[in-house]
Amino acid sequence: MLSIENERAKKMDIQNIVDEFVELKARCKFQIEVFHDPVHGQIALHPLLVKIIDTPEFQRLRSIKQLGGVSYVYPGGSHSRFEHSIGVAHLAGELAYNLQSRQKKLNITDEDILCVQIAGLCHDLGHGPFSHLYDTMFMQKVKRQNNKWTHEKASVWLFDHLVNHHGLKVEMEKYGLKEEEEEEEWPFEGRGEEKSFLYEIVANKLNGIDVDKFDYLDRDCHHLGLNNTFDYQRYFLLARVCKVNGRNHICLREKEAGNLYDMFYSRYSLHRRVYQHKVTKNVELMITEAFLKADLFLNLSEATKKENIEDYINLTDEVFEKILYSSDEENMIEAREILQRIHKRSLYKFVGEEKDTLSNEEKKKLKADLERGLLPPGSLEVHE
Incomplete structure (x- = not known):
């Protein structure tokens, strides 16, 4: 009896995957590529997104850990910015599609959805080695006066380089994407104020509820072996665009406050137990010290200049091994010794x-x- 039930469950799972794929294909007018994601399952991506993925600027994200030094405390936390970015692109498209199908009066076009997906896909292009370790710890110590470098700014530079260097402007025009005239009193580019809600999907500066957070909460918990009680699928089903103080915003019914509390609690819990773990911060401090000592010889900070963008494309977590196995006894010995201490678990004492x-x-x-x-x-x- 048990084996029959197991076989029935397997057939239902296969049928669900087939049904999901058929639905995704029906929504897309072009030849789609399907990725299997350990968190979101089958992900169908537009051919333009695949062309962006298949560039050196995006592929470098395979070699940048999502969680910096966390893997030295939680061994499972070694996933990369690559899969996170694909996951955000997927969720951005799902939320935009839900709004499009439920609120026709918003006039959300397929081109709008594609733009939001591109934003989700490329929002983390500018991260350096070990993600936030590079910009919040290393760069904070080497920044010279008036140096306002951020990984967000680097993401814009890399995206521009990606589009221009690989001829993607032609591809974008092929799928109906073109630059629109800017509105004088509207600070954002691409879409007018009547579609202000589109800018809240990937990175919501108003309240922090966005698909970037949805993905990293789910993905980090999955790889770390922790529970995430927040249900973003329910958010997608119930989210609506409403006019608030004269501007369109993504809103949710008051009764759904509990679900959002779960999201913020999950984030708080991850910071307390993982991101700000004392050993994690200790390891990241040591990696930062090693990078600072190697900076004069490897030019890790100089790569952040816009004119050195080719160097930045090659700057990934691999710099750790480059220092660790360096044969330069004269210049790299101090940096190498620090990283060797990490491998030997001889960490700094407080x-x-x-x-x-x-x-x-x-x-x-x-x-x-x-x-x-x-x-x-x-x-x-x-x-x-």
Whole structure:
């Protein structure tokens, strides 16, 4: 009896996959490519999205960990920005399609949906090695005055380079995408103020409820072996565009507040248990120190300049191995020793902390006192 039930369940799963594929194909006027995603299942992507994926600018995301140094605490957390970006593109299309099918008066076109999917696909193009470690820890320490580099800005540079270098403008025009005239009092490009809600799908600056978050919560929990109680499918079914203070926004009924509370609690829980884990931050601090010591010889920070974009395309997590296995005894020895300590699990020990109210002279004296009383000379690192 049990084997019959198992066979029946398998047939139902296969039938569900077939039905989903037929529905996706019916919605697309072009030859679609199907990706199997461990989180979202079968993902059908527009041929233009596939052309973007098949470029060096996008493929580099395979070599950039989504969670930085988390894999040294949670071994499963070694997934990359590559699959996350594809997942965001998929969810962006699903939400836009749901709004299109339920609210015809919004005049959401297939071109609008494709643009939103491209935004989701390319929103993380500019991330550096180990994702947020690079821009929030490493670059914060090497930034020179008036250097306003961010990974968001790098994403725009890389997208422009991707489009121009691989002749994708012609492909975009082929599928009906063209530059639209800008409105004087509207800060965003591409669509007018009447479609302001489209800018809330991938990165919602108004309330933080967006498909980027939906994907990384689900994906991170899946790979880390943790539970995620938030149901984004319910959000997709019930989301509606309403006019609030004269502008169209994506809204949800008040009774759905509990589901959104689950989303924010899941995010809080991941920060507490994973992203801000003390060992994770320790490892990331050590990687940052190694990068800083290697920067003069590998030009890790110089690659962020717009004129060095080709160098940035080649800058991925592989720089870790480049330092670790470097044969340059003279210049790379300090950086290499730090990374070797990570592999040997000889991590930094926490001694104490002091609020940043001391002068430089007081800091030097404090360091000298600590070394004299607790540790051998030269073994104490002060991190600001």
